[in-house]
Amino acid sequence: MRPVSLDIVAHVPATLACCCACSTVFKNSGFEDEVNREILREYPESLREEYARLATWIGEITALYRETVRIRIIDAASVAGLYKAVRHWLRTYPAFIVDKRHVLSGWDRNRLRDVLDECLRQIPARH
Numbered sequence: 269m270r271p272v273s274l275d276i277v278a279h280v281p282a283t284l285a286c287c288c289a290c291s292t293v294f295k296n297s298g299f300e301d302e303v304n305r306e307i308l309r310e311y312p313e314s315l316r317e318e319y320a321r322l323a324t325w326i327g328e329i330t331a332l333y334r335e336t337v338r339i340r341i342i343d344a345a346s347v348a349g350l351y352k353a354v355r356h357w358l359r360t361y362p363a364f365i366v367d368k369r370h371v372l373s374g375w376d377r378n379r380l381r382d383v384l385d386e387c388l389r390q391i392p393a394r395h
Contacts, residue, residue, distance in 0.1 A: 271338040272387045274329070277352045278322055278362035280343040281311050322362055325377065329384075336388055 308316060329337060342349050344361050352358060356365055360373040370383045 269336070269391055271336050272333075272367055272384060272391070273365075274337050274339045274384065275342055275352065275365040275368075276322070276326070276339065276362055277342045277344050277349050277358060277365070279315055279318065279345065280341060281308055281315060281319055282343075318362075321375070325380075329380075332381075333384065333388075337384060 326339060326341070329339065342352060344350075344353065344358075344363075352363070352365065356363070356371045358371070358373060362375075363371065363373045364380055364383075365371050366380075366383045367387050370387070372380055372383060
């Protein structure tokens with residue numbers, strides 16, 4: 269059974285994880301966590317709270333659906349995020365694109381689960 273794809277387009281704070289070279293240098297020096305905390309403190313509190321809320325949702329989705337849902341996080345400010353915004357007429361974030369055809373925006377957790385469940389039910393019927 270192939271997994272259902274879930275693309276999440278959201279405002280994602282940049283940390284050292286975004287740069288492999290920087291991450292390696294700071295990880296080897298033992299300062300990676302400290303530097304990442306400092307970087308995150310520079311963002312507005314509203315963005316940090318939104319990102320924490322989204323991280324909680326991603327954890328819940330991962331725990332609930334395991335390998336049946338493949339999650340990809342896309343920064344809304346990236347080229348891929350811009351493409352998704354134009355392609356799917358995204359106006360608010362976070363936006364959730366399920367199996368490239370169902371688009372939901374905002375924080376309706378139950379609606380997202382309903383769409384994921386519906387897509388999972390349809391998988392055996394697909395060829």
